[in-house]
Amino acid sequence: MDKLLEIRLASTQELDPKKTFECGQCFRWEDDGSGVYRGVVRGHAAQVETQGDDVILRGGGDAALWHDYFDLSNNYSAANTQFCARGGYLADCTSAGAGIRILRQERWETLCSFIISQCNNIPRIKKIILTLCRLYGEPISDGLFAFPSAERIASLSEAKLEPLRSGYRAAYILSAAREVSSGSVDLDALSACGRDEAVAKLLEMSGVGKKVANCVALYGLNHMSGFPIDTWMKRALRENFPPNFDPDTLGEFAGLAQQYIFYYARSGGARNERI
DNA sequence: GTCCAGGTTTTTA
């Protein structure tokens, strides 16, 4: 591991590593068993752990990379206050989820990962992504691999993806890789434009529906109002929000609220407390 | 053997 860098990322109040890495938004950070998380971001390996009230990162890359990745230029406290002010269920979700950061993940990796995620469980999603990286990603060190580029995957045949055991998603992965590497889908442009335009463009891709498109917008394209609705969110919304609730009423940080709700629902939070 | 997993697409009524 290119362990050149050692920085304090934030306070544990601002950044809870466990919640952030295990709330379902990313698939390449693992607890080594002692609360130290190891992961690879944009080709740089790192480990993150808490020391007292501080969260420390050691690894490659530079401070600017990690500052960006952990979205540290955004202060979440105003949004948290606003969510708590609504009271009831959303306040509970916010209290439970405080410390989660919305990670600004690499665009192509996010698109590819959430295509894989559809109708799949998290352990298997992680396994498929790990195999993909091991087979076709650039080696870093210590048996770690970068996420393979869209160009690399676009050069493969469908048969080369068979070892992933990703099932029917393989065709979607290849199709997306070709569209991204050819430039027919420009993820940088979709990050620079508005959320609705980005989601609309993503929806044109085969294997990308509303849920995946919103995941990509939120986690990969820096559209904080992205609001993916999966089976957990559907149930949480149905049981705790008014019918026809419009997530956009939660404001520009709606995606953060979504993450709190998702985390709370998955961790067995109470239900039927209408806001 | 059955059911489900951070869905999407295709088919059918």
Next chain:
DNA sequence: TAAAAACATGGA
């Protein structure tokens, strides 16, 4: 327009 069914796979 809406509801089924199909799509691959593996773990519970």
